[in-house]
Structure formats: structure tokens, C-alpha cells
Amino acid sequence: MEDAARRLLEGDQRTLSRMITYLERGDPQAAGVLKAIDPHTGNAYIVGITGPPGAGKSTLVDRLTELLRSKEMSVGIIGVDPTSPFTGGALLGDRVRMQKHYLDSGVFIRSVATRGQTGGLPRMVRGTTRLLDASGVDVILVETVGVGQTELGVLEVADTVLVALMPESGDAIQALKAGIMEIADIYLVNKADREGANQMATTITAMLQLGEAKPGWSPPVMLTTAQTGQGIDEVWQKIQEHRQYLTDTLELAKRRGSHRQKEFLETVQEEVARRVNSRVEQDPNLIATLEQVANKESEPYSAAMEFLDSSGLDADWTV
Amino acid sequence: MEDAARRLLEGDQRTLSRMITYLERGDPQAAGVLKAIDPHTGNAYIVGITGPPGAGKSTLVDRLTELLRSKEMSVGIIGVDPTSPFTGGALLGDRVRMQKHYLDSGVFIRSVATRGQTGGLPRMVRGTTRLLDASGVDVILVETVGVGQTELGVLEVADTVLVALMPESGDAIQALKAGIMEIADIYLVNKADREGANQMATTITAMLQLGEAKPGWSPPVMLTTAQTGQGIDEVWQKIQEHRQYLTDTLELAKRRGSHRQKEFLETVQEEVARRVNSRVEQDPNLIATLEQVANKESEPYSAAMEFLDSSGLDADWTV
Numbered sequence: 229m230e231d232a233a234r235r236l237l238e239g240d241q242r243t244l245s246r247m248i249t250y251l252e253r254g255d256p257q258a259a260g261v262l263k264a265i266d267p268h269t270g271n272a273y274i275v276g277i278t279g280p281p282g283a284g285k286s287t288l289v290d291r292l293t294e295l296l297r298s299k300e301m302s303v304g305i306i307g308v309d310p311t312s313p314f315t316g317g318a319l320l321g322d323r324v325r326m327q328k329h330y331l332d333s334g335v336f337i338r339s340v341a342t343r344g345q346t347g348g349l350p351r352m353v354r355g356t357t358r359l360l361d362a363s364g365v366d367v368i369l370v371e372t373v374g375v376g377q378t379e380l381g382v383l384e385v386a387d388t389v390l391v392a393l394m395p396e397s398g399d400a401i402q403a404l405k406a407g408i409m410e411i412a413d414i415y416l417v418n419k420a421d422r423e424g425a426n427q428m429a430t431t432i433t434a435m436l437q438l439g440e441a442k443p444g445w446s447p448p449v450m451l452t453t454a455q456t457g458q459g460i461d462e463v464w465q466k467i468q469e470h471r472q473y474l475t476d477t478l479e480l481a482k483r484r485g486s487h488r489q490k491e492f493l494e495t496v497q498e499e500v501a502r503r504v505n506s507r508v509e510q511d512p513n514l515i516a517t518l519e520q521v522a523n524k525e526s527e528p529y530s531a532a533m534e535f536l537d538s539s540g541l542d543a544d545w546t547v
Numbered sequence: 548m549e550d551a552a553r554r555l556l557e558g559d560q561r562t563l564s565r566m567i568t569y570l571e572r573g574d575p576q577a578a579g580v581l582k583a584i585d586p587h588t589g590n591a592y593i594v595g596i597t598g599p600p601g602a603g604k605s606t607l608v609d610r611l612t613e614l615l616r617s618k619e620m621s622v623g624i625i626g627v628d629p630t631s632p633f634t635g636g637a638l639l640g641d642r643v644r645m646q647k648h649y650l651d652s653g654v655f656i657r658s659v660a661t662r663g664q665t666g667g668l669p670r671m672v673r674g675t676t677r678l679l680d681a682s683g684v685d686v687i688l689v690e691t692v693g694v695g696q697t698e699l700g701v702l703e704v705a706d707t708v709l710v711a712l713m714p715e716s717g718d719a720i721q722a723l724k725a726g727i728m729e730i731a732d733i734y735l736v737n738k739a740d741r742e743g744a745n746q747m748a749t750t751i752t753a754m755l756q757l758g759e760a761k762p763g764w765s766p767p768v769m770l771t772t773a774q775t776g777q778g779i780d781e782v783w784q785k786i787q788e789h790r791q792y793l794t795d796t797l798e799l800a801k802r803r804g805s806h807r808q809k810e811f812l813e814t815v816q817e818e819v820a821r822r823v824n825s826r827v828e829q830d831p832n833l834i835a836t837l838e839q840v841a842n843k844e845s846e847p848y849s850a851a852m853e854f855l856d857s858s859g860l861d862a863d864w865t866v
Binding site: 259263267354355486491492499500501505517521524528529531535 | 577578579581582585586589670673674804805807808810811812814815816818819820822823824827836837840841842843846847848849850851852854855
């Protein structure tokens, strides 16, 4: 086995950090290490946390981390910074609150920025969870603001998905309408000390009953006040219930298998894109086509189709 | 020439609507029509408008449309609905304000939703502008909330990019830091009747001077109050100045050529992704690999690389 993989499996945090960086850069060493450690993964439990800005996600992550540490469990935290140029940096600011955990060797914190790598984000997060998993972390918390499809895609890495909302947020209803319902396993109405929390919980419950019921697990709606720690024990208990449910029904293996397949397909697509782009300056045919497209001798959309049909990737392409 | 292309060039709005729908669906008819109309495009001027939620983008679009209509120019409006499940629908709500223009045959309005087609969005918008262009529209306004990289990519369709901000918005500084500066041609401090507007304009100007100066065009910072129409004439005048500048320096053709090349490359990438996905249920090798990936017999990342190397798309792949 590669030396780096061995050190990672021994829990060496510097190797862990370096491998995540390799993964970000697309360094081929990352592929080697991911392959070597793969049989040793699957022990960490992955919890995804999303919700609108201001719902208190970072405080929730903070409190959950405290709870897990008090139970002697090690924690990996992956913060996905939003792509939005208009909200960029907000998460990073919140991260400052996590400072106390930086000194705790039982907590590993990593921010994954989305700028400039929209496509690669879900794959990056998946690879990072496997590296954390191999290094012996017990629970991985993936926090994302869920700005777009890409960020929602990130949550497809998680075994259990928490959606945090807050009272009096009209956004919540939008969120429920816009596809969050399909991925949530547990709803939290955070900042439950504020007016309207019960009302909010009732509304969500009512909306959930209106939607098509998932067979099996009915996502509960829980009240929390992360600021004071109120309800955090119960959330962790509910996460464990969900884990038990997934294990009993064999859903966990199925879910994880489907996540792995998604990662494979996404990696293929990204890598094809990368290989096409790397030809732009080398392949004389492609250079000529690009010239024609720029000069209006060729129309971009139809030229792209013709380019593919004349390449190895025509409609009859098989592997 | 195809019948649909001919009708489009005659300005038939029903054909226009249908072709945009074909484009959304990936219907091959769209490619044929885009190819046929391509030599007849390039007359429309494309203005992109972005900014954080609440900056008054829709009102700006509304006012600009009024102004252009009063000058007997026809207008195409493309509204890009944000991907965010937490802000989804906001733009659509704003669109209601545009209702008066729906009755005006000189205004064509189309919303492009981002949900479920993150990848295809910039290409969709580019294709739509060419269809609008061919149908004889004079000015195309592309409005996007710019939530993520994808939405920023949409603006690469535009000849002139307006960035709308508002006073007392801390977000603005984030926006400037996070890459908006690279794409803005004109800054608007909208809602300029509010306190802090001048301060905001001064801050932006100062930040622009700190950044690396683009040679040639220095993006101006303008004060507007779209609600009352204050400053809109001046904005249109500045857009025309920018157009003149781009034309005089031959930048316009260069910018448009580079946009076309981007569209070609993106289309290639998306289409490869589509073709890979379409093989998932047919290609026995791919089916076997996916099975192994799910069962942990293969690791997703390295399996993806091996899959590509064994396909026609290895590192030596040429067209």
C-alpha cells in the first residue's frame, strides 16, 4: 500500500490535509490513495446540514460537535462555502465561531469553496468524506447553504440530511416547494425561542402530509435552539434512529451504493470536460473549428454536435 | 431554408416561443434552426443585468424597457430564475410587475429556470439570445440574480454587463470581492434616494481604483432610482457609449467570438455528459462497472479514470 494511504489510515491529520488538497488540484496521487483506502471506509456516519442563511446552521454544527466530543467521538466538519458572489464569505465568517474546536485534535475542519469549481464540488466533498472516513473519524458533518443545484448535490453524500429552518421565514415555504422535501430526513425549526416556531413546525408538518409520503421513514419536524443547546440531544438521538432505520431496512448500503455510482458518473463527465479543454490548444481540428465558430463560419450548437459525431464519441459510441 | 427558420426571421413570435422550447428540450430541430439563422444574427445588442436580491433589477429592466419602447425599439427580456431552493420564485414574483409589457408585441419576455439544468443554463440563454436576435429584436436584456457561478456564466452572453447594487448593502462589498468586478462594465447604485447612496458609490469607485485597471474602458459608477425612473436615460446613454467603445476598438467582435467559442465548448461537454448517461442502461461494460462501484469492488474516482482510459477518450484522444 502507498505510504500516504497507510499514514492516512493511522489517522495522521497532516496526510489527511495534504490528500484533500491533492484531490482539489486533481493530482493523480489522490486517485491512488482513494483506491487504496476504499476497502477501509464506511465506518464514519455522514450527516448533511442545509438551510437558508441565518437559520443557524453553523451553531447547530457547533453544538452537535460539542455533544459528539462529550461522547468521545471524533468529528469531521466539511463547510461548503456558497457560490454566490453576493453571499460569499458568510459561511467563512461563521466558521470563526468554531475556533475553539480548532485546538481539539478530535475535530477536523475543512472548508470547500465552490468558486471556480461548480462542477467538481459534489465529487470533491464525496472524496473528502472518504478520506476523513479512512482516517478514523466517527461522524462527518457536511454543512452547506444550499444555494443551488450544485450545493444540493453535495447533500447526496450524506446518510442523514437535516434541513434547518427558522420561524417567520417565508423562504422556508419556498424551500419546501423547491425540492428540499425530496432530500430532507429530519427538519429542524431552529431559533425555536422566537415567536412563530410552533406555527412554523405545524405548517411544515402539514406540508409534508400534503406531499407524497415516502414509504418507511417519515421526516420528523423538531424544535431546536442551537444558541442555548436546547433540543440538540434529541436531534442526535433522532439521527441515530434514522441510522438504525436505514441499517435495518438495508437502505444505508443502497443509499451509499447509489452515491458512489453518482460520483463515478460525475467524475467521468468532469474528466471528459477536462480532456476536451486540454485539447483546445493542441488539436488542430479543434483549433480550426473554434476559429470558424468565432468567425461565424460555423454556428456553435450545431458545430458542437458535428464535432462529437466525427469524434470517437458518436451516437454509437461504446466502451 | 427550413420553414421554421424563415418564419423566425420574419419575426413570428409563436415560432420564436416554440424554438426556445425545443432548445430547452434538446430537440434536434433547434440545432437545425440555429444553424440556418446564424448568418442573420448579430444585430441585437445584449445587455446583462445582475445584482443581489432586492437591488431592484426587475424595476431597472422595466424602466429600460419603457425607455427603449418610447424610442420605437423592440426588446427581448430573458429572466434567469435562480437555482436556490431558498430564494426560488423571487424573480418570478418580480416578473408580475412586468405584466404591462406582456400586452406589447414589441416586447418578448421569457423566463429560463435553472432548476434541474444547472449545466445547460448558459448555453440555453445563449441560444435564446440568438433566436431573439434573428427574430429582429433590437435590444436583449438578460436579468439574473447571479447566485452562483452558473448564473455568472450566463452574463458571458452579454455585450454590456450592468451590476446593480443598493445603498447600505454589506453584500455589495462581498460581491465586488468575489468576482463581479471582472465582469461589470457599468455599476449602478440603485435606490439612490436612500441614505448612503453617495457613500456607496464612492466606496465602489475607490475599490475599482484599488483593483487592477482594465486597459481601455473604466467601468463608471452611476446613481439610479429605478422606482421613479431617475437616472435611466443616463444609463442607456452609457450603454451606448460602451457599445461605441467596443465597436471602435473591435472589442465587440472579439467578445462575441469568444462567447461563441465558449458556447461550443460547453455544448460539447454537456452533450458528452448526456451521451455517457444515455449509455448507463445500455452499455454492458458500463453497467458492470457501476455495479462494482456500488458494491465497493471498485473505488469511484479511480474507476472513472480507468473507464475513460479504456474508452476512446484516453489521454491521446484526438479528433
